[in-house]
Amino acid sequence: MRQPTHTRQTPDPQHGPAQALAELVQLPRRYPQLRPVTWTLYPSGALRGQLAAESMADLRAWAAVLGGDIVDDCDPFAGSVEQHRLVAVWRDVRLELAAVLPAAIQPVRVTTGDGTVHQLRTATTSGYGRYEAVAV
Structure with missing residues (x-):
């Protein structure tokens, strides 16, 4: 067997x-x-x-x-x-x-050295950011 x-x-x-x-x-x-x-x-x-x-x-x-x-x-x-x-x-x-x-979208205003004011639109991604300047 x-x-x-x-x-x-x-x-x-x-x-x-x-x-x-x-x-x-x-x-x-x-x-x-x-x-x-x-x-x-x-x-x-x-x-x-x-x-x-x-x-x-x-x-x-x-x-x-x-x-x-x-x-x-x-x-x-x-x-x-x-x-x-x-x-x-x-x-x-x-x-x-x-x-x-x-x-998160956060608007930011920045004045450059020549006195021009820019509105920055930021997309904050955990400490990093992408910035797009738009003249105000």
Whole structure:
């Protein structure tokens, strides 16, 4: 009689992330301060979400629940939007949650050396700025 042979299967890279995802989609029900997220589970097992944020407070609320770090991915010349990411580990799975927010618009008046007054329109993106001078 032949003995059964057992072959070792390679673990599915999506198994752990799929379990984490099943819990992540339930979090807004348990924590009403969390805004909805559209999650994507990639074949590699990468787990990424897109948060429909109205302010940084929305991303900070997720960070308070998941832990991790908020990273600014701001292009100083993009002008109208800022992108921020929460990078965290949830149930032993690394995940990224992105939030795109409008940049703050702040008018500024500047007088040059020759006495000309300019109105600068700034789009501040987390410490960087794009400036457009308009003569007043």
